[in-house]
Amino acid sequence: MATQRIYEVMFIVDTSVTDDDITRLNENLQQIIKDQGGSITKVENMGRRQLAYPIGRKTDGFYVLFEVEGTGREIAELERRMRVNDQVLRYITVRVDEDRQRAEKFKAKRARKATRRASRGSTASSSRREAKETSSASEE
Template sequence: MAEKRVYEVIFIIDPDTPEDDSTRLIENLQHTVADQGGTITKTENMGRRQLAYKIGHKNDGNYMMFEIEGSGREIAELERRMRVNDAVIRYMTIRVDLDRRRAEKLSARRTRKASSRPAPGARRGSSAPVAAPVAAAPRVVDESEA
């Protein structure tokens, strides 16, 4: 409970709702989150896009995305509101903090690997001066033949 969770809530608003209705709806949702103790860290209006398939006989919709930091209680309320509202034709919540932490771990491991890798390359570089003695080698062979 103590730890903060980060969510991405993405939802599609019916493109036929009037402009001011949808802005009011968005404001309402933002207030809902704030009332429940969550904070919206990012709001992104992804604009009108074509849907990959029809949802309620609609071919396109306005995409909105919130990034919310909180306990999870505000998500429940937010989802309830969106379910009730007819203007929201689809919504999806994704918990992103776990995925991001895993991604960080992966990239950390890679940089660790990368930093240990240059060693063999350096050794090859240091072997260059060995070239000089090679010139002497053939002469040794000739002597043994004779």
């Protein structure tokens, strides 16, 4: 089995089409992913947004975000479909699993460091306390 990867696919749909068309297109694309053996972990409609620059004379678009888990085959098919489809103004696919893993690693490292520092700090203070106790004992 090929390795499973996580992708974020964001695309812009033409706003001149109706909302029904957008939902239908969404479902179609999700079906394509499933057919190719991928799974969708998140779908987020980011809504209508002003484009930062015109794309094909369009100044606004409907943003949709998919989070896909799969081998990469479904991404190839999805991108091919989106390229052909005129309703999709633009798409971007970002592989996120590696970056997330790295972020996790940093986080774990920081946590480890923090615990080490905390334990060292507590032992130091406790040993100091012990020293104080012994000194007070000797005074008595």
